[in-house]
Amino acid sequence: xxxxxxxxxxxxxxxxxxxxxxxxxxxxxxxxxxxxxxxxxxxxxxxxxxxxxxxxxxxxxxxxxxxxxxxxxxxxxxxxxxxxxxxxxxxxxxxxxxxxxxxxxxxxxxxxxxxxxxxxxxxxxxxxxxxxxxxxxxxxxxxxxxxxxxxxxxxxxxxxxxxxxxxxxxxxxxxxxxxxxxxxxxxxxxxxxxxxxxxxxxxxxxxxxxxxxxxxxxxxxxxxxxxxxxxxxxxxxxxxxxxxxxxxxxxxxxxx
Amino acid sequence: xxxxxxxxxxxxxxxxxxxxxxxxxxxxxxxxxxxxxxxxxxxxxxxxxxxxxxxxxxxxxxxxxxxxxxxxxxxxxxxxxxxxxxxxxxxxxxxxxxxxxxxxxxxxxxxxxxxxxxxxxxxxxxxxxxxxxxxxxxxxxxxxxxxxxxxxxxxxxxxxxxxxxxxxxxxxxxxxxxxxxxxxxxxxxxxxxxxxxxxxxxxxxxxxxxxxxxxxxxxxxxxxx
Numbered sequence: 507x508x509x510x511x512x513x514x515x516x517x518x519x520x521x522x523x524x525x526x527x528x529x530x531x532x533x534x535x536x537x538x539x540x541x542x543x544x545x546x547x548x549x550x551x552x553x554x555x556x557x558x559x560x561x562x563x564x565x566x567x568x569x570x571x572x573x574x575x576x577x578x579x580x581x582x583x584x585x586x587x588x589x590x591x592x593x594x595x596x597x598x599x600x601x602x603x604x605x606x607x608x609x610x611x612x613x614x615x616x617x618x619x620x621x622x623x624x625x626x627x628x629x630x631x632x633x634x635x636x637x638x639x640x641x642x643x644x645x646x647x648x649x650x651x652x653x654x655x656x657x658x659x660x661x662x663x664x665x666x667x668x669x670x671x672x673x674x675x676x677x678x679x680x681x682x683x684x685x686x687x688x689x690x691x692x693x694x695x696x697x698x699x700x701x702x703x704x705x706x707x708x709x710x711x712x713x714x715x716x717x718x719x720x721x722x723x724x725x726x727x728x729x730x731x732x733x734x735x736x737x738x739x740x741x742x743x744x745x746x747x748x749x750x751x752x753x754x755x756x757x758x759x760x761x762x
Numbered sequence: 763x764x765x766x767x768x769x770x771x772x773x774x775x776x777x778x779x780x781x782x783x784x785x786x787x788x789x790x791x792x793x794x795x796x797x798x799x800x801x802x803x804x805x806x807x808x809x810x811x812x813x814x815x816x817x818x819x820x821x822x823x824x825x826x827x828x829x830x831x832x833x834x835x836x837x838x839x840x841x842x843x844x845x846x847x848x849x850x851x852x853x854x855x856x857x858x859x860x861x862x863x864x865x866x867x868x869x870x871x872x873x874x875x876x877x878x879x880x881x882x883x884x885x886x887x888x889x890x891x892x893x894x895x896x897x898x899x900x901x902x903x904x905x906x907x908x909x910x911x912x913x914x915x916x917x918x919x920x921x922x923x924x925x926x927x928x929x930x931x932x933x934x935x936x937x938x939x940x941x942x943x944x945x946x947x948x949x950x951x952x953x954x955x956x957x958x959x960x961x962x963x964x965x966x967x968x969x970x971x972x973x974x975x976x977x978x979x980x981x982x983x984x985x986x987x
Contacts (some may be wrong), residue, residue, distance in 0.1 A: 510845040517838075518834070588828060590829075592829070592890065595795075595823045596820065596843060596847060597818040759796050
């Protein structure tokens, strides 16, 4: 059942000028970054692995931003355009509905990831890290995207409003992303270090650093970053589950 | 809603009347499982509402919210719902074409819904409600916004369906429509069922013999307000 919802989303929401524009913008950003990394004199003084790490951070950052915006409206648009009632009168369950929408979000992430591959290959030329880079971007990006999409879907079901969901989701994304901008002194602070251990975005960036800069490629060598990401996904899934339960109790359409 | 007790018989054409805000849409949403009642039980064709798959397979609904996927064509739209009901292959194609012909949309079947008039959307909504060949139809103002010809076409189609044994639960503001189509009528006001029966029974109950449904409706809804 959820595959029909997924197909509808691909056809109607993702395969549109809006999503295509997002992919073009992502591609332009990756082009611009790769060009700067490879041609700028000051940046070219950096070790190649540092350049790859910078590109990796940009790919994950852009993907999370696009996914946050898209996932914030993908559920509530059905209520705001009054299509939800007809949908839920058919044999579709809330679980099918959420699964279909989740698959659509993952498809968008997959499209952003595919767009990034040529840039990863070009930037990694001459190093042996291209495949590890691609593999870790896929794994870390997927964990980050799934965790954030669970969280955003949970917020969507609570608010039932795209506008409120997008505002809240962007604030949360910003709160998680801000420590990446901290200076070394701030990052060494105890509070900052504790937050870094649980912050999914920090864990993604630190794992990329571990793989690309410190050459620790195996999953076992990255468990300290992957485990918090898996825990983040589990917590956000629990939040989505509770939010869906509350949503069901209130009724598909709220009787205001 | 307050102590609403309704029993609709098989193959009946039941009219549900009430002033604005009386609780007609809320009742339909509760019966069809979209809203959860605080207490009480609802059974459709013997199945409790919790049996969503079974209920969804026997009912067809034109709900109050009339949203459509504007970017789809009528064929794609009905195809999407046919998929949800597990209707596939040749049966799906035949069913879609038959329904589009019934609601007079066959010539525009490949146009985007975004280009449809209100009346065309109403008719497409009815086609969607019929995609699973339902035994019971719940219609919330199905002729709202239609011109007289459009209203008559829909009414004829509903009569035909009822003659084939489909149970129809019709909520409408058009008292003429209800008195022409329905074999039994329920009148609701402020969430309470104030009267139920055939027009003749309602005339007797209200002691308004030879009066129209409009007179009975006004009498009952004013009295109970």
